[in-house]
Amino acid sequence: MKKSITYREAGVDIESAEQSLDKVKVAIAKTHNxxxxxxxxxxxxxxxxxIQDYRKPVLISSxxxxxxxxxxxxxxxxxxxxxxxxxxxxxxxxxxxxxxxLFFLDxxxxxxxxxxxxxxxxxxxxxxxxxxxxxxxGGETAEMPDLYQPGEYDLAGTIVGVVEKENIIDxxxxxxxxxxxxxxxxxxxxxxxxxxxxxxxSKYQPQDxxxxxxxxxxxxxxxIHPNYYPLISDVIQNFPxxxxxxxxxxxxxxxxxxxxxxxxxxxxxxxxxxVLPIFSLIQDLGNVPLSDMRQTFNMGIGLVMVLEKDSASNxxxxxxxxxxxxxxxxxxxxxxx
Numbered sequence: 001m002k003k004s005i006t007y008r009e010a011g012v013d014i015e016s017a018e019q020s021l022d023k024v025k026v027a028i029a030k031t032h033n034x035x036x037x038x039x040x041x042x043x044x045x046x047x048x049x050x051i052q053d054y055r056k057p058v059l060i061s062s063x064x065x066x067x068x069x070x071x072x073x074x075x076x077x078x079x080x081x082x083x084x085x086x087x088x089x090x091x092x093x094x095x096x097x098x099x100x101x102l103f104f105l106d107x108x109x110x111x112x113x114x115x116x117x118x119x120x121x122x123x124x125x126x127x128x129x130x131x132x133x134x135x136x137x138g139g140e141t142a143e144m145p146d147l148y149q150p151g152e153y154d155l156a157g158t159i160v161g162v163v164e165k166e167n168i169i170d171x172x173x174x175x176x177x178x179x180x181x182x183x184x185x186x187x188x189x190x191x192x193x194x195x196x197x198x199x200x201x202s203k204y205q206p207q208d209x210x211x212x213x214x215x216x217x218x219x220x221x222x223x224i225h226p227n228y229y230p231l232i233s234d235v236i237q238n239f240p241x242x243x244x245x246x247x248x249x250x251x252x253x254x255x256x257x258x259x260x261x262x263x264x265x266x267x268x269x270x271x272x273x274x275v276l277p278i279f280s281l282i283q284d285l286g287n288v289p290l291s292d293m294r295q296t297f298n299m300g301i302g303l304v305m306v307l308e309k310d311s312a313s314n315x316x317x318x319x320x321x322x323x324x325x326x327x328x329x330x331x332x333x334x335x336x337x
Contacts, residue, residue, distance in 0.1 A: 020115040021141065024122040031129040031136045036103070038137075045137030047103050049162075056165035060099040063158045064090050068193040069221070074151055075206045076218040079117050082155060083124025088227040089190050089248070090159035091132055092303070095229040096244035096259075098169035098236060099161030104129055106139035107156040111148035113141070121155065132227055134159075169236065171243035171259030171306065174332055178242060179312040180256070180266055182329035183231065185302030187223040187278055191249045192296040196221065196278075199286030212277045220278055228303050231322050235305065239315065243306035247298040254295060256304050260332065266304075268330040276300045301329065 037046035051057070066082050066089070073082045083106075091101050106125055108118065118141070129136045148154070188196060204210065206218030213220045228246070235241055243259040256266040279300065283293050293299065307315075312328060319326050 016113060016115065020113060020118050023115070024119055024126070027123060027126045028136050031126055031134065033133070033135055036135045036137050042138075045103065045105060047135070047137055047160075049102075054162065054164055057162050058165050058168060059160055059162055060094045060097050061158065061160045062090055062093040063156060064093060064190075065154070065156045066190050068197060069188075069190055070153065070155065071197065072193065072206065072218060072221045074153075076222060078218075078222060079120035080124045080127075081222050081224050083121045083126075084128040085124075085190050085225040086155055086157040087125055087128035087132065087134070087159075088225045090157045091134065091227050091229050092225075092232075092246040093248075094159055094161040095232045096169065096246045096303070097161075097163065098167050098244075099163040100233075101132065101134050101159055101161040101229065103135045103137045103160055105137060105158045107142070107158075108139065108153060109142040109144060109148070109155075110153035111143070111145050111150060113143045114151075117153070121153075125157075128227065132229060167236075169241060169244055172261060174242045174260055174264060174306050176264060176332055176334050177309060178306050178332040179309050179328060180268065180330040180332070181305040181307060181312055181315055182252075182273055182301035182327045183228065183303035183305070184273070184325040184327075185247070185276070185298045185300055186226050187220060187276060189225040189248070189298060189302060191298070193221070195286070195288070195292070195296050196282055199282050199288065203285060210281065212281060214277075226302065226324075231318065231324065232303070234318070234321070235315070239307060239311050241305055241307060245304040245306075247302050247304060249296075251295040251297060252299060252301055252304065256306075259306070263335055264332050265335040266330060267333050269328075270294075272329045273300055273325075273327040301327070304329070306332065 035048045037048055066086050070082055073079050087104060125136055200217055204217045207216055209216050245256045245259050247255050279297055315326055
């Protein structure tokens with residue numbers, strides 16, 4: 001008689017995955033608001049759009065991941081921060097377009113589901129969603145043996161937001177002479193980890209304390225990508241913001257250029273803000289060319305705002321209300337022929 005092979009023996013334990021999800025359903029439900037019509041478990045997330053609040057609503061969506069920062073989380077066996085990174089990164093991507101975030105969905109893929117790891121990650125999603133008032137209305141958990149190495153997993157997130165059509169921030173009104181305002185970053189955020197890992201782990205272990213960082217390498221690399229939406233919302237309600245750029249892969253120049261009309265370019269005063277110690281350490285240890293540093297990392301600026309010169313000086317008071325430093329870091333000029 002042929003030996004029968006079960007799905008569990010093939011490497012997928014549906015019951016274990018369901019039990020793990022059951023343990024976090026209550027926490028997920030606490031992120032919901034009155035617009036969410038169904039709990040986790042249906043074939044889709046149900047969200048009743050608040051049409052009464054808008055005249056000409058435009059939906060803005062984004063999908064992203066955390067990249068190889070996940071490998072640092074695996075090395076540290078610390079998984080409660082990368083979920084927060086993902087939520088906050090996605091929020092920032094639509095917030096710079098002027099959007100208010102409506103809801104979030106997640107994807108978790110692994111070779112074998114380890115309940116304690118899964119639960120830490122989901123609780124990271126929940127923590128960031130609760131802090132942002134953002135419902136987590138659905139997601140996908142995929143257990144795929146042979147596709148991932150033991151202990152490995154991947155994350156992705158999708159966010160949907162809304163903006164009144166007339167309030168879309170697209171940079172089209174930017175002109176030569178406008179000022180670039182930089183908002184400080186917390187560290188690498190969620191970009192540049194392939195280069196950072198190659199350099200730093202050639203000398204250090206994740207648990208090594210580094211004097212100039214004031215913490216261990218692992219803890220420095222797992223610093224949470226901040227949610228800039230509260231600051232962005234405050235600024236766009238009180239100042240005539242012409243453009244906003246979330247500084248992710250590609251660095252300051254390439255991300256800022258994405259929102260600037262043809263014929264113009266951003267000119268940065270690279271010495272107008274302090275470069276964070278982590279970036280100096282990576283550059284010195286790896287002898288990384290300055291051009292590579294600037295197009296790989298945020299270099300200490302996580303968000304760029306474009307305003308008229310007369311408005312820029314009035315932003316200084318925001319430093320007291322938010323845990324960021326604010327710098328005037330350059331201006332818009334006509335592009336060189």
